[in-house]
Amino acid sequence: MTEVHERLEELRDRGLYRHLRLVEGPQGPTVTLDGRPVLLLCSNNYLGLADRAEVREAAAEAALQWGAGSGASRLISGNMEPHRALERRLAAFEGYESALLFGSGYLANSGVIAALAGRGEVVFSDELNHASIVDGCRLSRAETFVYRHGDLEHLSWGLRKARGRGSLIVTxxxxxxxxxxxxxxxxxxxxxxxxARLMVDEAHATGAVGPGGRGSVAAAGLSGEVDIVVGTLGKALGSYGAYVCAAAELVDLLVNSARSFIFSTAPPPSASAAAAAALAILETEPELVDKLQANAALLRRSLAAEGLEAGPSTTQVVPVHVGEAEATMELCELALEKGVFAQGIRPPTVPDGSCRLRMTAMATHRREDLVAAAHMVGTAAREVGLVRAEPLAA
Ligand SMILES: Cc1ncc(COP(=O)(O)O)c(C=O)c1O
Structure with missing residues (x-):
C-alpha cells in the first residue's frame, strides 16, 4: 500500500501539489480571497448570473416551496416539477426534442458515454477533451481512439481502421x-x-458563444443535427447541474441505462429553478453574450500588448502559456500578490509541459479591470522572466 504521506510528497516534488483557496462572497468580478480583495479572472460565472438577484430569488423560492433536497433519484421519488420545467425549457432553447438533467457535467459525460458505447465498439475522443469525457470512455469498456487535437485526418484514419465499430465521436x-x-x-x-454518433460537450459554450448563447453547435448551424449535446448549469447559467439534449428515444434510453442518472439523487429543486431563471435572463438579455465576448477580446488584446499570447483562443477562456509547473505556479502567486486571481493549470488537467495560467473573462468585468489585470499578469511575467519586452501601448 502506498503511503498517503509519500504520495503527497511526490506531488510536492513534481510541483503538482494543489490546495484549496477560500473565496468569500459570490463570484463577482472582484472577490475577497483568503482575506484580500482581488480581481477574479478564473471563474466560470461567465455572465454573472450566479449572483444576479432574480436567480438567487428563484433558488430561494424553490427551496421554500419544494424543500432543500429532492430526496431520491429521479426514478424513485425525486422527480419534481422544477426538473420537468427546466428540461422542457432547455430542449426548446437548444432546439432538441428532449432534455435530461444530470447532477453535474461530470456525471452527464461519464454516464452518457458509458451508456452509448460498449465492449467491441470504438469511441473517438479529442486529446484535449475534459477529464469527465476521458472517464466516460474508460467506464464504457469500449476501445478509445484518442485523436490529435482537432486533427480530422487523424480521426478519419482511426475511423477507417475501426471498420464500422466506431460508435461515438466526442468532443x-x-x-x-x-x-x-x-x-x-x-x-x-x-x-x-x-x-457513428457525434456528442458535443458545451460546458464552456452554453450561454457564452453562439446565437443568444446557444453554444458552439448552434453557432455552426447544427442544432438538432449533432446527436447528443451536453451542457452544464454550473458555469454561464450560474447554478449547478447539467443536461443532455437529444432525440426523445435516445433520452429514454439514457433514463433506462445511464448509471450516473439512475443511481444518483436528483438535483436540488432550487438549483433547477435557479437555472431556469438564468435561462429566462439569457433569453431576454442576449446582449450579455456579446458583452462577454467583447470583454474576452479585450483581455486577449491587452495580454498580447504585454507580450503574452493566448494561443488559438477565440472565446472567454484565455490561457497564458507558460510550460513547466513550477514557473506556472510562480506566475500565479506573483499575479495574486499584485491583485489578480487566475489559476495555474497543471497536469493531469493539461498535458505535461503545457502548464498555463487560465484566465477567464466575465460579462460583469469592467473594461478597465481587464486592462489592469492583463498589465499585472504582464508585470508578473516579466518579473519571473517569462517575457522580456516592455508592454506595447494597448
Ligand atoms: C468541458 C467540461 N466538461 C464538463 C465539465 C464538468 O462539469 P461540472 O462542473 O458541471 O461537473 C467541465 C468543468 O468542470 C468542463 O470544463
Whole structure:
C-alpha cells in the first residue's frame, strides 16, 4: 500500500501539489480571497448570473416551496416539477426534442458515454477533451481512439481502421483549457460517413458563444443535427447541474441505462429553478453574450500588448502559456500578490509541459479591470522572466 504521506510528497516534488483557496462572497468580478480583495479572472460565472438577484430569488423560492433536497433519484421519488420545467425549457432553447438533467457535467459525460458505447465498439475522443469525457470512455469498456487535437485526418484514419465499430465521436465544443472551438461541421460529416454518433460537450459554450448563447453547435448551424449535446448549469447559467439534449428515444434510453442518472439523487429543486431563471435572463438579455465576448477580446488584446499570447483562443477562456509547473505556479502567486486571481493549470488537467495560467473573462468585468489585470499578469511575467519586452501601448 502506498503511503498517503509519500504520495503527497511526490506531488510536492513534481510541483503538482494543489490546495484549496477560500473565496468569500459570490463570484463577482472582484472577490475577497483568503482575506484580500482581488480581481477574479478564473471563474466560470461567465455572465454573472450566479449572483444576479432574480436567480438567487428563484433558488430561494424553490427551496421554500419544494424543500432543500429532492430526496431520491429521479426514478424513485425525486422527480419534481422544477426538473420537468427546466428540461422542457432547455430542449426548446437548444432546439432538441428532449432534455435530461444530470447532477453535474461530470456525471452527464461519464454516464452518457458509458451508456452509448460498449465492449467491441470504438469511441473517438479529442486529446484535449475534459477529464469527465476521458472517464466516460474508460467506464464504457469500449476501445478509445484518442485523436490529435482537432486533427480530422487523424480521426478519419482511426475511423477507417475501426471498420464500422466506431460508435461515438466526442468532443468539447469550446475547449475548457484553450478556449478554441472544435471543427463541428467536419466532425459531423465524418460521423455520418462512418455511421457513428457525434456528442458535443458545451460546458464552456452554453450561454457564452453562439446565437443568444446557444453554444458552439448552434453557432455552426447544427442544432438538432449533432446527436447528443451536453451542457452544464454550473458555469454561464450560474447554478449547478447539467443536461443532455437529444432525440426523445435516445433520452429514454439514457433514463433506462445511464448509471450516473439512475443511481444518483436528483438535483436540488432550487438549483433547477435557479437555472431556469438564468435561462429566462439569457433569453431576454442576449446582449450579455456579446458583452462577454467583447470583454474576452479585450483581455486577449491587452495580454498580447504585454507580450503574452493566448494561443488559438477565440472565446472567454484565455490561457497564458507558460510550460513547466513550477514557473506556472510562480506566475500565479506573483499575479495574486499584485491583485489578480487566475489559476495555474497543471497536469493531469493539461498535458505535461503545457502548464498555463487560465484566465477567464466575465460579462460583469469592467473594461478597465481587464486592462489592469492583463498589465499585472504582464508585470508578473516579466518579473519571473517569462517575457522580456516592455508592454506595447494597448
Ligand atoms: C468541458 C467540461 N466538461 C464538463 C465539465 C464538468 O462539469 P461540472 O462542473 O458541471 O461537473 C467541465 C468543468 O468542470 C468542463 O470544463
Amino acid at each position: 468539447d465544443g469550446v475547449f475548457s483549457m484553450d478556449g478554441d472551438v472544435a471543427p463541428l461541421t467536419q466532425l459531423l460529416e465524418l460521423a455520418h460517413r462512418h455511421g
